Structures are given as C-alpha cells and as structure tokens.
Amino acid sequence: MILRDRVVLVTGAAHRLGRAMALALAGDGAKIALHYGSSSAAAEATAREIEALGVEAWPVQADLSRPESIVALFDGLDERFGRLDLLVNSAASFRKQGWERIAVEDWDAALAVNLRAPFLCMQAAARRMRESRREEAAPALVVNLADLSGLQPWQGYVQHGVAKAGLLHLTRIAARELAPAIRVNAIVPGAILPPPGLDPSSERWREIGSASPLGAPGDPSRVVQTLRFLIANDYVTGAVIPVDGGEHLLGPVNH
Ligand SMILES: NC(=O)c1ccc[n+]([C@@H]2O[C@H](COP(=O)([O-])OP(=O)(O)OC[C@H]3O[C@@H](n4cnc5c(N)ncnc54)[C@H](OP(=O)(O)O)[C@@H]3O)[C@@H](O)[C@H]2O)c1
Numbered sequence: 001m002i003l004r005d006r007v008v009l010v011t012g013a014a015h016r017l018g019r020a021m022a023l024a025l026a027g028d029g030a031k032i033a034l035h036y037g038s039s040s041a042a043a044e045a046t047a048r049e050i051e052a053l054g055v056e057a058w059p060v061q062a063d064l065s066r067p068e069s070i071v072a073l074f075d076g077l078d079e080r081f082g083r084l085d086l087l088v089n090s091a092a093s094f095r096k097q098g099w100e101r102i103a104v105e106d107w108d109a110a111l112a113v114n115l116r117a118p119f120l121c122m123q124a125a126a127r128r129m130r131e132s133r134r135e136e137a138a139p140a141l142v143v144n145l146a147d148l149s150g151l152q153p154w155q156g157y158v159q160h161g162v163a164k165a166g167l168l169h170l171t172r173i174a175a176r177e178l179a180p181a182i183r184v185n186a187i188v189p190g191a192i193l194p195p196p197g198l199d200p201s202s203e204r205w206r207e208i209g210s211a212s213p214l215g216a217p218g219d220p221s222r223v224v225q226t227l228r229f230l231i232a233n234d235y236v237t238g239a240v241i242p243v244d245g246g247e248h249l250l251g252p253v254n255h
Contacts, residue, residue, distance in 0.1 A: 004029035012091025014039035020220035064117035074124040083132040089118040114163035154255035175238030183237035190244020212245030
C-alpha cells in the first residue's frame with residue numbers, strides 16, 4: 001500500500017510507541033487519526049508535530065474500554081475523513097497483579113482494553129475499509145500490537161497475557177475472515193521502551209535488553225521498520241512478527 005493521502009488510525013498515539021508510529025506514517029504522507037484516552041495535552045502536541053510535516057492530524061479521544069466510545073470514534077472518523085486505509089491497534093493497558101488478587105473487574109478491564117477493543121475497532125474499521133477499497137488495487141491493512149506475554153506464560157500478568165494471546169489468535173482469525181479486501185498482521189515487540197518510571201539509560205533497562213539473544217534493548221524505530229514492511233508488502237497476512245532481539249526464543253526471561 002502506498003500511504004500518501006491515505007487515512008491511518010493509530011490508537012494510543014499520544015506518546016511512546018503509538019506516537020512514534022503515527023509520526024513515522026505521517027512522514028510517509030498519511031493523514032493521521034490520532035487516538036488518545038486520557039493524554040489530551042500529549043495528543044495535541046503530537047498532532048502539532050504531525051501537522052508540521054504538512055499532513056492532516058486529527059486528535060480524537062475515546063475510552064476503548066467502552067464499546068459506545070468506539071462507535072463514536074468511528075462515527076467521528078467518517079465525518080472527518082470519510083475513509084480508512086490502515087488501523088494500528090496500539091493502545092493497551094499493562095498491569096502486574098498476583099493471581100490471588102485478581103478480581104472479576106480486573107479481569108474484565110484487561111480483556112476489554114487489550115482484546116475486545118481491538119476486535120471492535122477491527123470490526124468497525126473493516127466496514128469502512130471495504131468501502132474505501134472499492135477503487136483500490138491493494139488491500140487495506142490492520143496491524144495489532146501484542147507482546148511476548150501472549151506467547152510465553154509471564155508470571156504476574158495473568159489477564160494481560162491471556163488478552164494478548166487472544167489478540168494474536170484474533171489476528172489470524174481476522175486475516176482469514178477479512179481477506180482478500182483487508183490484511184491483518186501482528187507485531188510482537190520485546191524490550192523496545194522501558195515501562196514508565198524506568199530510565200532508558202539505566203543499568204536495569206540495559207540488563208533487561210541484554211537478556212535477549214541479540215543482547216541489547218531495541219527502540220521504536222525497530223517497530224516502525226516492521227510496520228513499514230507490513231504496509232509495503234501486500235502479500236503478507238496473518239503474520240505474527242516478533243521484534244524482540246530474539247527474546248521469544250528463550251522463554252519468559254524477564255518475567
Ligand atoms: N513499549 C514496549 O516496549 C512494548 C513492548 C511490548 C509490547 N508493546 C505493545 O505495544 C503497544 C504500544 O506500547 P506502549 O508502550 O506505547 O503502550 P502504553 O504506553 O502502555 O499504552 C499506550 C496507550 O494506550 C492508551 N490506553 C490505555 N487504556 C486505554 C483506554 N481504556 N482507552 C483509551 N486508551 C487507552 C493510553 O492512552 P492515554 O495515555 O491517552 O490514556 C496509552 O498511552 C501496546 O499494545 C503494548 O502492549 C510495547
């Protein structure tokens with residue numbers, strides 16, 4: 001897919017990895033619907049950076065744990081752009097919690113944001129993408145951001161890991177359901193950005209990164225490279241691509 005003048009929705013794009021992907025795709029000429037949950041100031045700042053690249057940015061708030069909020073997000077997208085070519089499901093919650101302490105509400109909250117929301121976004125996106133594709137040769141694209149907890153049994157991330165594992169299987173199911181009009185792929189980042197509160201130049205972060213076979217943490221540009229590959233290659237669907245220095249080969253080393 002050629003991105004110039006195409007419309008991209010990136011969820012969780014106010015900062016961190018979502019922001020890096022939104023800025024990169026804006027640099028490639030796409031119009032960006034920049035979703036955020038609570039980080040309105042950061043979303044506005046990212047939108048201004050995108051506009052400075054000479055493309056449209058539309059910051060849009062939605063609580064992805066609420067299905068009606070997702071409906072409103074896509075209604076707004078229709079009004080603003082009237083088409084959708086690429087959805088990047090990046091927003092996620094990330095919570096460590098002991099097995100015994102997990103309440104029904106905790107389970108539901110993790111599944112709502114990390115699994116149900118990507119599904120509802122894909123379902124809403126697919127309707128729009130089919131419309132947008134009528135005059136296009138190339139399929140539209142969904143890219144889901146999972147993590148290694150979806151491949152490995154991390155301790156302390158029960159509901160999170162189950163949701164991310166579900167997202168990976170949903171990626172493959174959706175790839176079949178939505179072909180040939182829409183391709184669906186997943187990226188599985190490893191140690192790309194430290195969790196909030198951990199300094200990227202800290203010894204602890206270097207230690208975490210050096211546990212992978214390639215021996216160092218990554219950075220958002222590695223995920224962006226993979227995203228660009230998935231955009232460019234119209235013959236890839238249902239793929240799950242770890243971008244983790246090979247950490248998936250080892251079992252749960254950091255958790
Ligand atoms: N960073 C890494 O190294 C890494 C490693 C493995 C996997 N990943 C995956 O890659 C993706 C992006 O990573 P990240 O580190 O950039 O993520 P993040 O900072 O943990 O979260 C991204 C955004 O998700 C949004 N979000 C959470 N709950 C929401 C809700 N109920 N409604 C709306 N938005 C909500 C938040 O937006 P607001 O701030 O606006 O509320 C947050 O900024 C995630 O799916 C993550 O699991 C990242």
